[in-house]
Amino acid sequence: MVRGIGFVRALLGLLAGPSIWAGHFGLVYGGHAALCGAGDRLPLVARADLPWLLLVATGSAVIALLALAVSGRLTGWLIGTSDLPDEADFLVRVARLLSALSLFGVLASGAGMIVLPGCQLLR
């Protein structure tokens, strides 16, 4: 019998990058919408916290994705190993490329924060 890669682990490892993108996206959009829509009524946060929230979310997502994209060891650890080295190698490379692609996605989302102010419709 071949010592195989577990499916759940493979899936999570493979999708780590896009999942971070998705988490970041959900957080910045959801946080922005919630703070702009109901900033003064939310517990714990206020509308003034918006820039910090966006900055921290984007910063940590960028760091995590950079690590995943650059470090084959990290991604390989996430996915697990197999007696079929080609298979593990394939999955790791796909996962790293996906992290790189996600990094682009996160940076593109971040671009808006530099140029545009918080909650206005500028028209």
Place this chain on the structure above:
Amino acid sequence: MSDSGISATPRPAGERAELLRIWATPQGWRLPSAVNNTVIGLFYLGAAFAFFLLAGIVALLMRTQLAQGDATFLSQDLYNQMFTMHGTTMMFLFAVPAMEALGVMLLPQMLAARDLPFPRLSAFAIWAYVIGGAVFFSTIFYGLAPKGGWFMYPPLTLTAYQPGDNADFWLLGIGFIEISAIAGAVEIVVGVLRTRPPGMTLSRMPIFGWSMLIFAGMIIFAFPAVILATMLLEIERAFGWPFFTAARGGDPLLWQHLFWFFGHPEVYIIFLPAAGLVSMMVPTFVQTPLIGYRLIVVALIGTGFFSFGLWVHHMFTTGIPSLSLAFFSAASIAVAVPSGIQVFSWIATLAAGRERLRLTTPALFVLGFLFIFTVGGLTGIMVALVPIDLQVHDTYFVVAHFHYVLVGGMVFPLFATFYYWAPAFSRRALSERLGRWSFWLMFVGFNVAFFPMHLTGLAGMPRRVWTYPGDIGWDGLNLLSTIGAYILAAGVLVFVVDLVRNFRPGGGAGNVWNAGTLEWLPNDVYSTRSIPLVTGRYPLWDQPNLARDVEAGAHYLPDAPTGGRETLVTSTVEAEPQYVLQMPGAGWSQVLAATFTAAFFLLLTIKLVWIAAVCGVLAVLFCLVWAWGLDPGPARGKVAVGAGLTLPSYMTGPQSHSWWAMVVLMLVAASLYIAYVFSYLYLWTVSPEVWAPAGAAPLPPLSRPLVAAAAFLAGLGLIVVAGRSLPPPGQRGWVAPIALVVGACLLATAVATEILGHIEMGLEPQATAYAAMVFLAGALAGQVVAAVLVMALFVAARILCARTDRERRNSFDHTLQLARYAVGQSLFGLLLVHGFPRLVA
């Protein structure tokens, strides 16, 4: 895995005859009871193509009306119905089903599996779709067709502005595609992950497998949003719960969020399988492996993810804060990158070819696709930029854009697919001569029809207008578009002629393109003679003797060791053989279940509530009849599958294929619930003033939800106890069925406790969006608990009939799975409904 087991020893005589008998397709009037994937796949594809032709005729009529300004060929009302029908039919009755159909037809062949893992489920989905779709489309003939546009924005689609049943028919039409899409997702996830041939690791899987896997994953997360949206709209139409009515705390934009959270991924749901097919065809055209296989996998997964970050892209003009728009603009830009990767991978593969590209008909369609889709992708970048979209949104520019993307991205690859794969399913290939005519007419016609629309839109013409002033300067462009539309239609007509003249289903014409993947192995009703051991991405190129060995029965499962229909289940990543899956054959229960499901929705639409209820009960009944015959148990023990390998013929727990199907269904349910939670929080940000405790009846005292939670946990506990006390194999028991049913009833009591608590406090669902949301939480919990209750009664009956026991226990395990999910979701619901208002108070 070694090759040691594979040797071409002669197989006993009579094996093939046995396979033919077991897998025989019912003939004559029994044909609808068939479940073979190639047969029902053909029905499915045929029905989808018929809807394509019908919706195309509708489009021609509309183009005729628009050929000149101030025309009166069609009336305003009919035109409004027609564009709604055209969009709805093309998206829901053609594009998604056509892709599902290709999955049903091609996927098992590419994986050399004998059939899909749940043959009757596909058959059920198809019949429900065919019946429901036909009735839905026929409404255009009685002027009852929906007229709210294919995305049906409320408040226009609320009863105040659209009384009558028209809008309900739309909700009906989409109900069927929801059913068949989710059924398809189950089939495809389990099929791709568990029924690949031994040795076909993930990295050796055909790209179409990847694209269908992602397609299915996207369905799991996208469709629930539209299921919830349609539920909300129908509830508001029927009972007046104000989800979308601003005056009572609802918001019309909630619909847009939910609809487009489905609707944008939907475009990629249509495109990804088509792209996968192109990735399969291009290597064959130039007889060389795909360049950038890995990159394409990355592109497909990336597209799948990014496409969920685009939905507000359809809402740039609704007055959302600019920074939010920027996030979505960014994601819309990001999704272009994976498409770029794919386009250039195909170009690179063309360049790498051992042979120069020969311009056969499928190759022409693929090249046409490349051009049209590239144009559509580039205009997609334009509409992704917020300022440009502010001008072109909802104009003919956008009409041009999405036709370039959808016709380019889906219809042209589909026609390439028809020409390329016809020889695998027809005794005769389609005609190259007619094919060229068809291509050139379609390609020229398409561009003549749709390119001018970019300019029409920039000249200011909004979409969905049944007429326009003759003196405003749009005549020439519109006339050109109309001419193009007729040329395009002529191309499709030529294809239909070709189909009638040359398509003869049954058997195949052989590997005419010298392709490298498994669907070109010699095959018959049982699929391939034996299931091959695969060592590369292009087995027919990599293993020159493969076809001969497979046909000689040298590989796995050359016979039918359990005496019935079966296929091989392998591990998810490395495709290690695990067990033999016994599957049901032809039957009527799924056809009847589908018929009554269709009848249920239809009769409900025309408000014949009681007859509808009877049909609904019958539908459930036939589903149970069908499920009664499943879960065969370990009676057959381990069986030899050839090549020296012995495998179990039954599996329970997380390794079994049905466990995976339940997980997929639970993911769907969870996505639906997440969409609900989003809606709850969203409506709160829009109108906090109607939320408890200030703006509504007070919440019930905390003791209420605590009692409900205790009842949920007690019910679940009883079901767990039932699992511990299942009778030994072959025996009956009383403890387990009683515990099971009482447990399920406790769950139902818990739901009732929660709902009654709010009623006692005087909360009325019609009063505010808050109240409607609170009751909806109860309704959603009730829905899952009702399913648990039905399953519990069913399993209890099985235990009493000695059909479920300690070892033959899949049906019990799935009930427990669902009960766990139901309790988890309900407890979260209690937390949200009782906790959130207290938190923000």
Place this chain on the structure above:
Amino acid sequence: MTGRGLVVAGLTIVAGGLAAAALFVWSGIYNVSASRQHLDVTTWILDTLRRHSVRTHSLGIAAPPLDAPGLVRLGAVHYDLACAACHGAPGRPASALADAMLPTPPPLGPAVREWSPEELSWIVLNGQKYTGMPAWVAPRRGDEVWAVVAFLRRLPQIDAAEYRRLAGLPTQSSTVRAPGIGVATDAEPMAMCRRCHGPSGARTVGPLVPPLAGQPVRYLARALSEYADGTRPSGIMQFAARGLDAAAVGRLARAFAAKASSTPSHEPDPTDPGSRIAHEGIPERGIPPCLTCHSGEADPRFPRLAGFSATYLERQLRLWRDDVRGRSGYAAIMRPIARRLDPGEAASVAAYLARLAPAGAEGGGAP
């Protein structure tokens, strides 16, 4: 016999039967004269068929309360004008012609008890094939037949004097001639109108019949001619107005309009939703105030609504909504507006307008 043989034999029998039937029809042996009774068996078949047909077709009908004010009297007048000629009435024999019909129209005494009100309504609305019993003149006015049904249910209990009172006939007169068949035949049209709308045009037989006093002449003339040519469907009024020439229409309209009473009071009542609709409309839903066009200085072709009974107004709003009054240029105006009112609003505005009765007038008087 083989299956094939059975099929052949069956087909032969069917073909033979068809040929015989064709021969029978072509030969003309059957006597269609009304001078001879049907064979007993034919009578039995026709009777059974009729009973069952009526029972089945009236299944979906639900009767409104038949003791509504004025219903019996309205039914009685119409019966006297339209039905008595064939069916007779207490103290009033049927026309001699009716006796010569086949089947002879049954005298409607105790016989009506065989039928439920729903069945009666179906018969009155739809008539009976092969009997000479006509359908209701305005097939979409199923709402009107209940007056006749209410009267028919009362019929077995009344004597000639009561009949004359209900039907609005002079009590003294002793000699009565059977009326003609098919047209209303009071020698003086004005007398006929008064039987329902009251001597002064204000005291009508019931809330279903509008008081005419105070309506503009042009409105009354328009309404009469619309009834006469069927533009405004009504089994009762079409029957009464058919055959009136322009001169008669003008005379009648002037006669009733002249009896104008004092102007109604139009003070809005802010607590009443009906008042709001009548005076201000519901602008956000496109419903204009009724009184702009239906009171005071508005065009004389529009009716003045103050003083019409709530029942009548609600009924008319429903007819507009259901597109029964759909054919005239006036319908183009009123129908869309009526459709924007929901039934509750229609009821409240009708009730309010009914309360605006001109001082001294008694709209919708005696039962």
Place this chain on the structure above:
Amino acid sequence: MRRRRLAPVLCAILAAGVAGCEGEQSALWLRGAEAERIGLLFWVTTAFLALVLVATVVAGWLAVRGSPKIRSAIADDRFVIGAGLFFPMISLAALLVWSLTVMAQRPVATDAPFAVRVVGEQWWWRVIYRLPDGTEFESANELRIPVGRPVTLTLESADVIHSFWVPNLAGKVDMIPGRANRLTLEALEAGVSRGQCAEYCGGAHALMAFHVAALDEGDFARWLAAERRPARAGDAGGAVLFRQFGCGACHRVRGMPGAAGRIGPDLTHVGSRRAIGAATLPNGAEAIARWIAENQHIKPDNRMPAYRILSPAELRRLADFLADLT
């Protein structure tokens, strides 16, 4: 404004003379500040993407018909990564950032002469001007603004979702029940632009248009002074007909007793507008008469009943009266 002269030239090239860029409803006739900002982004993006398209087609051609050397250069993962991954990432990021800066150029409505609310209704536009002194008056299906001064509109809906779009001047903004959206218009030159509802709103959506007239300061002041005055007392016979047929139940004519309806368009100065029926017919007594009698034919399903009952003489007189309300 040099850019604006450039645009028609590009337009002519692109459209090969088929589509007139100078249409009064064209998004390429840049007569407003926002339209101009978008126009520049549009043209540069279009030109760039056209080049990308040509390059892709050429690459495809070379892949099939090129020399072996070229083909082997293309048939490489590095080509795919360069052309399919890096090039789009860089160029698209640049476009994205530029488009965001275009969004960020916030127009400022300084010393606005008035505020305007536009309310979308099935299937026409209610326009409500509010002057600094607090007076409000209403018009319909026509908006007049002064050239060179930003005017902020508040956009609302009375029933379903509509979308306010004047392509010459700016991008569109939806009108959504329960919300008030904003749009700042600044006309750069005098002239009339046409706008149209851009979100499908049921039945007569296709016939829900309007005009925006940009006037020079002087003209605008004169118009404003005239518009805020009540209607002139016109032909008495026509006014009687107006009252008799209940027109005032739905329509307001300021200064006329019994004409205070709020359901349909305000008709106080209807005679001075360019069009009637939400820009469906060019204005004039003839058109008004046709509209009164045949509006359901001209614009099916619209909320006004057709008054076929008027005699030709009555129709003529009523139409003349309305056309005279300038």
